[in-house]
Structures are given as structure tokens and as C-alpha cells.
Amino acid sequence: VTAGRHGPARDREAAPRLRPVDGDEVPPLRDRDARWTGALPADIDGALDAARKRIRTEQKALYAEGTRSLLVVVQGRDASGKDGAIRGVFAGVNPLGLETHSFGVPSEEERAHDYLWRVHRVVPARGMIGIWNRSHYEDVIVPRVRDTIDDGEARRRLRQIADFERMLREQGTTIVKFLVHVSRAEQRQRLVDRLAEDDKQWKFRAGDLDDRARWSEFTRVYRTILAHTSEKAAPWYVVPADDKPTRDLLVAEVVAATLERMDARYPAATPEVLALRETIA
Ligand code: ADP
Numbered sequence: 227v228t229a230g231r232h233g234p235a236r237d238r239e240a241a242p243r244l245r246p247v248d249g250d251e252v253p254p255l256r257d258r259d260a261r262w263t264g265a266l267p268a269d270i271d272g273a274l275d276a277a278r279k280r281i282r283t284e285q286k287a288l289y290a291e292g293t294r295s296l297l298v299v300v301q302g303r304d305a306s307g308k309d310g311a312i313r314g315v316f317a318g319v320n321p322l323g324l325e326t327h328s329f330g331v332p333s334e335e336e337r338a339h340d341y342l343w344r345v346h347r348v349v350p351a352r353g354m355i356g357i358w359n360r361s362h363y364e365d366v367i368v369p370r371v372r373d374t375i376d377d378g379e380a381r382r383r384l385r386q387i388a389d390f391e392r393m394l395r396e397q398g399t400t401i402v403k404f405l406v407h408v409s410r411a412e413q414r415q416r417l418v419d420r421l422a423e424d425d426k427q428w429k430f431r432a433g434d435l436d437d438r439a440r441w442s443e444f445t446r447v448y449r450t451i452l453a454h455t456s457e458k459a460a461p462w463y464v465v466p467a468d469d470k471p472t473r474d475l476l477v478a479e480v481v482a483a484t485l486e487r488m489d490a491r492y493p494a495a496t497p498e499v500l501a502l503r504e505t506i507a
Contacts, residue, residue, distance in 0.1 A: 242479035246461030252453045253464045255445050260409035262466040262476065270471045274314070277478035282319055284485035285355060289323045291490040294398040295350035298481060299361045302406030303444060304434040305416035307467045308359050311406055314474030315481055316357065325350050328359040341365035341383070342390055349394060356399075362387055363451055370450075371443045380447070384454045391460045401460040402484045404477055405448060410441060412468040 243264055247253060267273040288296065300308045316324060327348045336344045342362055350356030366383045369375040375383075391401050408416075417434060420426040437444065456462035463480055467473040 242476070242483045244463045244465065244476045244480055246458075246463055247452045247456040249453055249456055252449050255407060255448060255464065257409035257411065259464070260407050260412060260466050260468040262469065262472045266472065266475075270475055274471065274475045274478055277475065277482045278315070278318055280482035281315070281478065281485060284482070284488070284490060285319050285323050287490035287492055288355065288485065288488065289320070289353045290492045292353040292493075294400065294488060294490065295352055295354050295356060296485060296488065297350055297356045297358065297394065297399050297401045299358045299363070299401065299403040300406060301361060301363050301367075301404065301448075302467070303408060303413060304431075304437055305413050305420065306406040306408040307470060307473055308406050310470055311404070311465070311467070311473055311477050312357055312359060314470070315478045316355075319355070323353070323355055324357060325354050326357040326359065329361060329364055342386070346390075349399060352398065361403075362390070363455075366451060367444065367447050370447045371437075371440055377450075380450060381454070384451065388455050388457070388460075391455070391457075395459055400484060400488055402480060403456075403460065403462045404480075405452065405462060405464045406467045406473065407464050408467050410438075413438065 243262075253259060288294065300312060302308045312326065325348070329344070332341075332344065345358070345362045348356070366375075366380050366387070370377075370380045395401060417430065417438070420430045452462050452464070463477075465473055465476050
């Protein structure tokens, strides 16, 4: 319990299970890495609820403090569970404190600008948590996989992205990045389900199969990204995501710990406000 701060005292929990990617040891992103092999609590749902509660508590303080923001980047293949993870982790958090954005194929106007233009205009405002379903990293992934840029240009963009993220951090935005990692077999099953179920067909795009056919090209680009843009202050986490409840718990623990490390403070009441206490009728 943290004392000596404004607002309610908060419990601090153990470190998250997931470790950030360290640039020297790039995760191989094999099929078997899509299953978590570490310890899990007996009651995953209960643990997820506890992590969400920590997120709710910290979000209130972040909003009240109003000077900094958190940006959560979620990347992953089709049907890896990006949407599900966002839903699972942020369910119950005050919607007024969240700014979510999905980035699809760039529009004509977006293509007429540099690739950071469309993301920069929606970075979370002070006090807010921004959640990005896909991100500026798509502008390395898609063109590299389709061979419209070469390795040199990909590396140049990753350097620009690292610079951009550093600028955001120095201006008060904490950044945390998740690569939701699904196995080939699990992706296949989910795409099959998408085609079979009435309420999922709308999610299916023919392009999903083209991208699936380029599995190893995507793996290669993701690994390049992890190798060059995971920094202590803007880390990547690879999330084993074949099992959905485990996926949500792993992400929620990192988000909760990241917010707790930000240690947002409720502003102290001003003397003017304190004086008003005496006068309210
Ligand atoms: P999702 O598949 O995430 O549910 P959409 O179908 O609306 O959402 O759009 C995602 C598609 O947009 C993906 O195929 C993705 O690769 C593509 N996309 C996103 N950003 C870019 C980009 N910068 N350049 C090219 N394609 C992009």
C-alpha cells in the first residue's frame, strides 16, 4: 500500500508474468511459442478481474492528474486476437478515459502524407489511455511483406519510429507494445470459424488468406521490429495467444504494472477549493 499521496491508497501487486523483449534475444515466434508454458493462477478469471481492477484504479488517477498519457499498441496477425485482448483487458475501464483507434488500409488522404501523420494526430491526450488496434508498425510490415520497400527502407522506418516514440515519451506519453502471437493451426481454426459463423463472417477478408500464405515473411518482419524497437522505456511484449483467457491475463498484468509504475497522483486541492468546503450551503 502506498501512503502519503492524494486519493485512495493503492495495493501494488507482483511483477507481471510476461517479460519484455530484449533486443539481444529476439523471440523466434514459433508455433509453440503461442502457448504460455509458465505458471498460471488456478483461477484465471479471478486473476484477470484483479488486474482489471488495478487498471481501473490507476486510470482514475491518471485522468485526474491530467498531465501524462499511456499508449498501448496492439499488433498481430489476422485472427490473432487483437480485438479480443483489447476487449478483455479494458472491459470495465471508464470509457471516458480511453481513446481507441483501429488502423486499416490507409485512405487517399493518409497516403498523401508521411506514414506517421495519421497516428500522430490520434496519440492520446494528457490524462488518457490510448489503445491502438494496429499502428504505425503496419507501415513497416505491409510494405516489407509485399516487397514495396527493401530491408534498408524498413530499417530506416524503424529508426524513425524509435525517434517518434522517444519524442512522445519525452513529452509525457508512456508506451507499451504487444505482439499478440497465434500459431498457424489456431489461426486456421479461427479463420474457418469466421467463415462458418453468421456473426463472424463480416470479419473475414480475402486478404486474410494471402497474408496467411506469407506466414514466414510476416514472422521475419515482426522479428526485425522486435529486434530494433523494443526499448526499456517502450518495450515490446510477445503474448502467447492461442488460449484467450491466458492472453488477456498476461496483457492485463503488464498494463496494470505499467500504469502503477507511472504512479499518477491526484492533484492536491487548492486553498481556494478547501476554503469553499466551509461555505457550501
Ligand atoms: P482488422 O483486420 O484489424 O480487423 P481491417 O480489416 O479494417 O481490420 O484492416 C486491417 C487491414 O489493413 C490489414 O490487412 C492491415 O494489414 C491493413 N493495413 C493497416 N495499416 C496499413 C498500412 N499502413 N498499409 C497497408 N495496409 C495496412
